[in-house]
Amino acid sequence: MLWHIVKRELFEQVNSLRFALAMLLIVFLMLVNAVGHIDEYKTRQAEYGQQVSAYSARLEGNSNNLYKLVLNGPGELHKKPSPLSFCAHGSENNLPKFASGGRAGWGIGSVSGIWRLKYSGFPSIKAKDIFPVFLKIDWILIISNVLSFLALVFTFDAISGEVEHGTLRLTLSNSIARRTVLTGKFLSCLMSLGAVFMSGVLVNLLLLYLSGTLQLNAQEWSRIGGVFVVGLIYIAVFIALGFLISTLANNASTSLVILLLIWVIWVILVPSMLGTIMSGLNQPSIRRGPSPVYFSRSGLRERYIARGLEDAAPTRKRPPTPATLLWAEFLNEEAREGARLHRAYLNAQVNQIQIAREVNRISPTAIAQYAVESLAGTGFQRHLNFLKNAERYAEEFNDFLISADRADPDSLHVPFVREGMSDKPVSFESIPKFQDRVRLGDAFKGAMLDVTLLLLFFTVLFAAAHVSFQRKEI
Amino acid sequence: MLWTLIQREILANLMTFRFPIAVIACVILGLTITAALTDNYERRLASYNEAFQTHQEKNFSAKTYSGLTLQLDRPPNPLSLFNQGLDKRAANSVRLHRDKVPSVWEDNYFSTGFDNPFRHLLTSIDIVTVFQILLSLLALVFAYDAIAGERENGTLHLILANPVGRGLIVLSKYLSAMICLMLPVLIGFLLALMLQLQSSVIDYSTVDFLRIGGILLTTIVYVSAFYLIGLLISCISRRTATSLISSMFIWVVLTFIYPNASLFMVNHFIETEEKIEQADREISQIMEGFQREKAKLKDPFAPPFLLKGRWGGGSISKDVVRVEAESELEIPTVKAYYQELEPQRLRAVAAAWLVRKQAYSETFVHRSTSARNALRLSPAGLYYLATAAYAGTDLAAMEAFFKAVRQYRQTILDYFYDKKAFSSRQWFASDKGAVRWDDLPRFSYQALKGLAADSSRASGELLRLLLLNLVLLIVAIVVFSRQEV
Numbered sequence: 001m002l003w004h005i006v007k008r009e010l011f012e013q014v015n016s017l018r019f020a021l022a023m024l025l026i027v028f029l030m031l032v033n034a035v036g037h038i039d040e041y042k043t044r045q046a047e048y049g050q051q052v053s054a055y056s057a058r059l060e061g062n063s064n065n066l067y068k069l070v071l072n073g074p075g076e077l078h079k080k081p082s083p084l085s086f087c088a089h090g091s092e093n094n095l096p097k098f099a100s101g102g103r104a105g106w107g108i109g110s111v112s113g114i115w116r117l118k119y120s121g122f123p124s125i126k127a128k129d130i131f132p133v134f135l136k137i138d139w140i141l142i143i144s145n146v147l148s149f150l151a152l153v154f155t156f157d158a159i160s161g162e163v164e165h166g167t168l169r170l171t172l173s174n175s176i177a178r179r180t181v182l183t184g185k186f187l188s189c190l191m192s193l194g195a196v197f198m199s200g201v202l203v204n205l206l207l208l209y210l211s212g213t214l215q216l217n218a219q220e221w222s223r224i225g226g227v228f229v230v231g232l233i234y235i236a237v238f239i240a241l242g243f244l245i246s247t248l249a250n251n252a253s254t255s256l257v258i259l260l261l262i263w264v265i266w267v268i269l270v271p272s273m274l275g276t277i278m279s280g281l282n283q284p285s286i287r288r289g290p291s292p293v294y295f296s297r298s299g300l301r302e303r304y305i306a307r308g309l310e311d312a313a314p315t316r317k318r319p320p321t322p323a324t325l326l327w328a329e330f331l332n333e334e335a336r337e338g339a340r341l342h343r344a345y346l347n348a349q350v351n352q353i354q355i356a357r358e359v360n361r362i363s364p365t366a367i368a369q370y371a372v373e374s375l376a377g378t379g380f381q382r383h384l385n386f387l388k389n390a391e392r393y394a395e396e397f398n399d400f401l402i403s404a405d406r407a408d409p410d411s412l413h414v415p416f417v418r419e420g421m422s423d424k425p426v427s428f429e430s431i432p433k434f435q436d437r438v439r440l441g442d443a444f445k446g447a448m449l450d451v452t453l454l455l456l457f458f459t460v461l462f463a464a465a466h467v468s469f470q471r472k473e474i
Numbered sequence: 475m476l477w478t479l480i481q482r483e484i485l486a487n488l489m490t491f492r493f494p495i496a497v498i499a500c501v502i503l504g505l506t507i508t509a510a511l512t513d514n515y516e517r518r519l520a521s522y523n524e525a526f527q528t529h530q531e532k533n534f535s536a537k538t539y540s541g542l543t544l545q546l547d548r549p550p551n552p553l554s555l556f557n558q559g560l561d562k563r564a565a566n567s568v569r570l571h572r573d574k575v576p577s578v579w580e581d582n583y584f585s586t587g588f589d590n591p592f593r594h595l596l597t598s599i600d601i602v603t604v605f606q607i608l609l610s611l612l613a614l615v616f617a618y619d620a621i622a623g624e625r626e627n628g629t630l631h632l633i634l635a636n637p638v639g640r641g642l643i644v645l646s647k648y649l650s651a652m653i654c655l656m657l658p659v660l661i662g663f664l665l666a667l668m669l670q671l672q673s674s675v676i677d678y679s680t681v682d683f684l685r686i687g688g689i690l691l692t693t694i695v696y697v698s699a700f701y702l703i704g705l706l707i708s709c710i711s712r713r714t715a716t717s718l719i720s721s722m723f724i725w726v727v728l729t730f731i732y733p734n735a736s737l738f739m740v741n742h743f744i745e746t747e748e749k750i751e752q753a754d755r756e757i758s759q760i761m762e763g764f765q766r767e768k769a770k771l772k773d774p775f776a777p778p779f780l781l782k783g784r785w786g787g788g789s790i791s792k793d794v795v796r797v798e799a800e801s802e803l804e805i806p807t808v809k810a811y812y813q814e815l816e817p818q819r820l821r822a823v824a825a826a827w828l829v830r831k832q833a834y835s836e837t838f839v840h841r842s843t844s845a846r847n848a849l850r851l852s853p854a855g856l857y858y859l860a861t862a863a864y865a866g867t868d869l870a871a872m873e874a875f876f877k878a879v880r881q882y883r884q885t886i887l888d889y890f891y892d893k894k895a896f897s898s899r900q901w902f903a904s905d906k907g908a909v910r911w912d913d914l915p916r917f918s919y920q921a922l923k924g925l926a927a928d929s930s931r932a933s934g935e936l937l938r939l940l941l942l943n944l945v946l947l948i949v950a951i952v953v954f955s956r957q958e959v
Contacts, residue, residue, distance in 0.1 A: 017716075021723050025731065032735050036742050094594040122591040125583035127564045127838075127872065137738050149726055153719060161715070256718055257492055257615050261499060268607055269503060275596030277510040280517070284590050353592045380595055 001176055005184030006191070013154065013192040022150045022193075026200035029142045034207040036137065037086035041213050044081045051078045051098070056433070064425045066404055070416045073101035073115025074397050079386045080436040082377035083220060086208070087139040087227045088369065090379025096121035099390040101397070104338060108301075110313060114331055114416045116338045117394045119346045119387060120289065140372040142200065143231040144365045148238040148267055151193055152259045155242025157252035158185050159469065164251055168474055182243065182469050186462070189239045194232060201228065219440050226375040226447065233454045234368040238263075240461035247468045270363040278356040284348035290341040300337055304330045314419040320412050328417040335416070339394075346387070353380060364457050367450045374446030377438040381446050386436055393434045400432050475638060476646055483650030487616065493654060496612045500662030503604050508666040511555045511600060512673045518550040518562075519675050521589060525567060534911040537904035539895040540812075541791040542886070544570040546917050548875050551867055552676050556689050557602040557858070559867025568879050572820065572887065573790060575827040578869070578876045579838050601666055602861045605693055606854050609659060610700040610729050614721045616655060617704025620647045621954065622717040640955045648698075648705060648947065655697050663690055681925050688864040688932055695939045696857040700725075702946035703853075709954045729854040736848040744844060746837040753833030757826045764822035771815055774808045781808065785903075790819075794903035805899060813897040820887060842869055850935070853942060860935035866928050874924055882917045889914050 013019055058075045062068040076098040085092065098121050104113025162168035171181060205224075208214040216224070242259060249255035301309075309330055312323035357380070360366035373379030405411050405422045414420025487493060529545040536542045546568045554561035565581030621644075624630040633643060667686065670676050678686070704721050711717035774780035775792060782798035797805070849855030862868035895901055900909050 018719055018723075025723075025727075029731065029735070032738055036738055039742065091595045095592075125563055125594075126580065127560060127578050127869075137734055141734075145730065146726070149722075153722060157715065253619065253714055253718055254491070256722070257495075260611055260615070260722065261495060264607055264611055265499070265503070269507075269599075269604060272597040272599045272603075273503075273507055273510060276514060276598045277506065279590070279593055279596055280510055280513040283517075349590045349592050352590050353595060356596055380592070 002180050002184050002187075005171075005176070005181060006188045009185050009188035010191055013188060014195075018150075018153055019192060019196070022153075022196050023199065025146060025150075026142065026196050027203050029137055029146060030200035030204035031207065033086055033137050033139065033142065034204045034211075037208065038211045038213050041081070041083070041085065044085075048078060048081050051076065059431060059433070060428045063428045063431060066401065066408070066422045066424060066426050067418050069426070069431070070114050070401055070421065071112060071418075072103055073117075074393070074431075074434060075102065076100045076121075077390045077393065077434045078436065079383070080438070082382070082438065083214075083216060084223060084227075084376040085138075085378050086204070087224070087376035088373045088378050089136045089138045090373045090376065090382065092378050093123065095380075095383050096123070099387055101390075101394060104335070108310070111327060111331070111417065113338070114335050116335055116342065117390060118342055139201075139204075139227060139231070140369050143197070143234055143372070144368050145267060147193065147197060147231065147235050148365070149263060150196070151189070151235050151238035152242050152256070152263055154189050154193060155239050156246055156256040156259050158189070158243055159246040159472075160249050160255045161246075161252040163474060172474065178470055179466055182466060186236075186239060186243065189242075190232070190236055193235050193239070197228075197231060197235065222440070223375045223377070223443055226444065227372050230368060230371045230375065230447065230451060230454070233451065233458060234364060237364050237454060237458045237461060240458055240465055243465040244461055244468060247465055247472055266363050267365045271360050271366045271369075274359050274362075275356045278359045279352055282352050282355050284352050286345050286348040289345050290338065298337060298341075300330075300334060314417045316412065316419045318412060320414050320420060324412070324414055324417060324420050328414045328420055331416050350384065361450075361453060364454060367453050367457075371447040371450035371454070374450070375443050377443060382438065385438070385442055385446075389436055390434070393432070396432050400430070404430070476642055476649075479633075479638070479643065479646035480650045480653075483647055484653055487651060487654040492612070492615050493658075496616075496655070496658040497661060499608060499612070500658040501665055503608060504601065504662035504666040505669060507599065507601060507604050508555065508669045512670055512676065514598070515550060515552060515555060516673065516675050517589075522547055522549050522566070525584075529567075534914075536791075536793075536911075537908035538787075538791070538793045539890060539893075539898070539901045539909055541787060541793055542572075542911075543791070544917070546570055546879055546882070546919075548919070551865065552670075552678070553682065553685060553689075553865035554867050555601060555670060556686070557861040557865040557867055558598070558600045559862040559865060560869060560872050561867040562598070564869075564872040565876075568876070570879060570883055570886075572883075572890075573823060575823065575830075575883065576876060576879050577830065577834065578872050579834050581876075602689070602693075602858065605659075605662075606696070606857055607729055609655075609693065609697045610725060610854065612658070613655060613697050613700035614704040614725050616651050617701045618708055618718045618721045619714045620651065620705055621708040622711045622714045623708075625712070626714055641951045644705070644709075644947075644951045644954050648701065648950075651701055652694075652698055655701065656694065659693060659697060660690075663693065684925060685864045685866065685928070688929060688936075689861050692857060692860045692864065692932070692936055692939070695936060695943060696853060699853045699939055699943050699946065702943055702950060703728075706946055706950045706953065709950055709957065728852045732852045733849060733855050733858075736851070737845055740841060740845045740848055744837070744841040746841065749833050749837050753829050756829045760822055760826050760829070764818060767818055768815060771811055774804070774811055780804045783905075792902040795905055797903065797905055805903075808902060809897050809899065812901050816890075816896040816901075850938060853939060856935050856939045856942075860932045860939065863928050863932035863935065866924065868931070870931055871924070871928060874927070875919060878919045879917070885915060 055075050055078065058072075059069075062072050077100070078098045079096075081092070082090075096119070099117055099119055100121060101115055101117050104116055106113045157164075159168070162171070172178065205214065241262070245259050245262070246252075246255045249258060304326070307326060308323075309326055312321070314324040314327040315321055317324070357366070357370065361370075370379075370381070374381055402415050404426050405413060405415055408422035408424050410424070411422035412420040526547045526549075529547060533544050534542075548564075548566045548568070550566070551561050563583055564578055565576075565583055567584050568576045568581050570576060619626075621630070624633070634640070671678070703724065704717075707721050707724070708714075708717045711720065772780075775785070780801070781794065781804055782801045783794055784796045785792055785794040787793045846859060849859060859868070863870070890896065899906060
């Protein structure tokens with residue numbers, strides 16, 4: 001019986017004007033998306049390749065002296081661009097493309113601070129980059145704004161329209177349970193919208209494939225599959241909402257008007273307004289990034305001066321003099337403190353955005369966006385993961401420096417003071433290289449919470465639609 | 475007769491549920507977004523004040539003429555609350571130096587300590603965006619059943635049985651709905667304005683109120699345009715359901731899909747990089763030419779040093795604080811060097827600027843003009859462009875700031891020529907007393923003074939919007955008159 005209803009409804013949907021319009025709209029937008037992506041991705045990929053080879057060259061240049069590596073660090077660590085940025089651009093243009101592991105920027109006498117990781121590198125904002133003023137057309141925009149709108153247009157008269165025409169009475173006069181009717185209608189809506197979505201996706205992928213931009217491995221295909229599923233769940237949320245309002249309203253027009261107002265507020269206004277409001281209420285607690293001279297502000301230097309730091313310079317004498325050991329201790333502690341302050345400043349900034357994102361989750365649009373961004377490997381969460389990768393690498397790099405120093409018999413083995421360390425070349429091959437990776441586990445784990453929330457939204461709305469349909473007088 | 479019809483329509487409109495919903499939506503959304511934006515503006519103003527103070531102290535601290543470097547700040551525009559335009563994107567602080575001509579395309583927007591750079595991840599919207607989406611939707615919701623509904627109910631037959639012209643009926647529908655739509659618009663707008671005036675830092679002048687009046691007027695014309703679109707669709711459609719669905723599709727295309735897609739396309743199809751690279755090559759040739767000329771002259775500050783003494787400064791600014799007595803004789807040679815070099819440098823910089831300006835006008839300016847033209851095809855785009863011009867946050871207003879900066883740069887150069895600064899000892903040395911900058915006029919820029927220019931740009935867009943209204947009204951009347959009921 002269920003399939004009977006589904007078939008009947010599906011036939012009606014597919015033959016309607018709105019189905020044709022919806023198809024046209026989605027396919028057009030997907031084409032626009034593909035055309036835009038082809039160019040952008042090639043440029044970005046070439047840029048990334050250049051940056052990585054510059055990084056290698058710099059590392060190789062520094063490898064002729066171990067201490068130079070200690071002083072200059074590994075250089076800029078670049079974020080790997082996601083091949084799936086056409087699913088969600090994730091405002092990558094407004095995020096740093098690298099974390100820089102470079103000089104500390106201070107020196108006392110002959111001693112200089114050792115390298116550390118810094119999180120700056122935000123792209124500068126220039127008027128020439130202002131376009132597009134509005135939004136970028138990516139999958140998530142098409143899903144969250146256009147498909148949700150279409151879901152409402154498809155469902156607003158599902159119940160109220162049939163009530164008006166009296167056809168619902170006819171249907172119910174057969175021996176069918178009401179929930180079967182509703183489920184059948186729901187399934188047919190989901191299938192027809194799914195077909196629209198699917199054709200858009202196929203056109204998009206086909207165009208990308210033909211242009212040669214789409215060279216994905218199995219992992220990335222599974223992520224695209226994830227994005228498609230998130231899209232379907234999101235559409236289902238709005239279909240359920242449409243059924244709920246359609247059941248409650250007395251006629252089709254009222255139902256559409258109410259639905260559209262909910263849509264405007266929930267989909268368009270809430271995600272953009274709440275962010276502004278929350279980030280205004282919750283200012284970062286640290287206003288300035290640490291300056292190169294912070295070691296004097298924190299009192300660290302004074303403490304060491306009291307212990308006689310600046311009375312004697314480090315020397316190459318063997319066994320290491322107390323002055324050499326003290327300098328080494330100071331340098332290590334200063335580097336740790338510096339890294340900590342940079343991290344604290346970053347955390348203060350990240351916090352402000354995190355809270356705004358948490359609050360934004362009252363809108364399914366924001367939830368779907370975050371989920372798709374996690375799957376596509378772009379956006380805020382991905383950036384934080386990248387920074388974690390960079391931090392892990394920083395530790396690895398330091399471990400390497402110590403072990404390379406141990407291997408040199410002429411060294412005093414007092415890292416990281418110049419006089420206490422090896423100044424021999426190290427083999428370039430043995431230096432650990434930074435490789436940014438997106439793990440499939442990370443992507444799905446990041447999307448998990450959001451998908452659960454979306455499912456929750458769907459369950460609540462669908463249950464409410466069922467209950468109100470059961471209790472409706474016809 | 476018209477009045478009777480209008481009265482009937484107003485009553486009918488006010489009694490529907492959509493009227494209170496419209497009022498509530500306008501008030502709540504208008505107030506929340508204004509509160510958030512006012513807070514944001516206060517922060518930006520605080521940042522600006524801090525930056526201005528710091529720069530004020532540093533700006534005229536140079537002791538020699540050649541050391542003069544200024545940092546000029548663009549204050550945030552309070553009207554960006556209505557339409558933020560480029561206010562948060564175009565450069566807000568410009569470094570002014572004789573070595574480079576500043577341009578709106580190249581200088582940066584600086585996020586200061588009060589600004590979290592991650593904040594750009596959150597989309598920020600303004601009052602005009604909220605109205606643009608919300609009011610167009612409300613207008614269509616008021617319009618979709620205006621004719622189609624009466625036709626369905628059969629009341630249209632009844633009305634036409636009276637001796638009323640069909641044009642009159644359309645007109646009365648239009649006027650009454652506009653009166654009803656005006657209420658939520660005005661309430662929302664005025665409450666938002668009042669909330670802004672509560673803030674201690676927002677202090678609107680008469681000129682600002684004129685601009686706000688312009689924005690309000692544009693809003694009303696915009697609402698009217700969408701109402702007429704809905705009315706036209708309602709005339710054509712047989713059934714209200716069809717009318718509603720077509721209105722909604724047209725709405726989503728006009729306010730959302732078309733502006734986004736067209737800008738996306740403009741951005742994609744207008745190449746900029748190649749021309750800019752070519753210009754860069756030309757500029758580096760010009761600068762190389764200058765460097766060759768410079769190499770012909772003997773730099774007194776390069777080994778073997780002509781002067782014996784102590785000095786600071788960089789490659790193009792010098793500050794000699796002490797000259798050994800035996801070098802005193804060489805001072806005229808140094809003066810002659812700079813008198814020869816500096817005008818050449820300025821000529822090279824001016825030539826480079828001409829090349830850059832040309833390249834910009836072929837790329838970025840061209841792109842933004844195309845984007846403007848593309849946006850003009852949608853009423854939502856026209857609304858955006860007109861309000862940005864009224865608010866003084868569009869590209870031309872930002873350009874005006876840079877024009878003022880460039881003029882000021884010219885003032886400084888003229889001042890140098892007047893003072894014969896290049897051939898003076900104070901060009902490179904402060905040992906005989908630092909330069910006093912008292913008689914150099916200070917930079918002043920009133921962003922909101924250019925009302926005439928801004929409103930003439932805005933009224934162009936407003937006129938287009940009005941024309942659209944007129945055409946839609948006439949078409950609606952004609953279509954309705956020729957239709958069988």
